[in-house]
Amino acid sequence: MSTPPSSLRSILLPKEHGSWSLAFEPLLLGALVVPSRPGLLLALAVMAGFFTRRPLKLTVTLPASDGRRARALGWTILFSGIAMAGLGGAAYLGSGRALWPLLLCVPFGATFLWFDLRQEMREAEAELSGSAAFALVPAAMATLAGWGAIAALGLAALMLTRSLPTVLTVRTYLRHAKGLPAHPAAALLAATGAFAVITGLGLMTVVPVAGGALAAGLLLRSIIFVSALRPGWSAKRVGQLEAVMGLVYLGGLAVAYLGHPVAGS
Secondary structure, eight states: OOOOHHHHHHHHSOSOTHHHHHHHHHHHHHHHHSOOHHHHHHHHHHHHHHHHHHHHHHHHHSOTTOHHHHHHHHHHHHHHHHHHHHHHHHHHHSOGGGGTTHHHHHHHHHHHHHHHHTTOTTSHHHHHHHHHHHHTHHHHHHHHTTOOHHHHHHHHHHHHHHHHHHHHHHHHHHHHHTTOOOOSHHHHHHHHHHHHHHHHHHHTTSSOTHHHHHHHHHHHHHHHHTSTTOOOOOHHHHHHHHHHHHHHHHHHHHHHHHTOOOTTO
């Protein structure tokens, strides 16, 4: 008997809508800026890892008497296998040594998994850790394409500039909307610091100079959304805006890198 679509969605798909963009935007950035066969296999592995999360959690947390646990285990094995195959293929076609940026992802991914299995995935530490783990993946896609370490980490810095301030900004905005206490300092400091770092890296030609202008747009977004200027929008509308901003940011970076000399590659 086949699993009803609604039941299948509950087993496979994460409930947090924002996790989709924070997970897939880094992979899209890598595919646009540093396309390569091993890089795309790495992206496939990361996507499979993303879809492993929900069934793995159910496998660990559901009682043995729950029929969903066996189905969740099956999907966990399937997606884990795809992730391992993709990672192995990336190492084979590229170089195992080129995957060193993934070591930077490990502590953040482990931290997120720890919170997730404790049903605390909505904590700020969990969301920031998960976002950081995915945001560092483009660095590995870059090294697989032959980029040097500095240029690869610069690409990751651009993705971190998008991900971490976004998490803090949206969290602050939604807490304000719910009438909960929310302090804007963390979101503003993160967005301002990211803008300063990317501007500096642009001046050193580590990343395109246009990256600073794109980071400025994200900073302006944060200032508006955590201040008295914030609009009275629903969470859905904020999510739609963030999706559009993410596409504009990634598209702008893809165009900017067309004329940018990549050092060390």
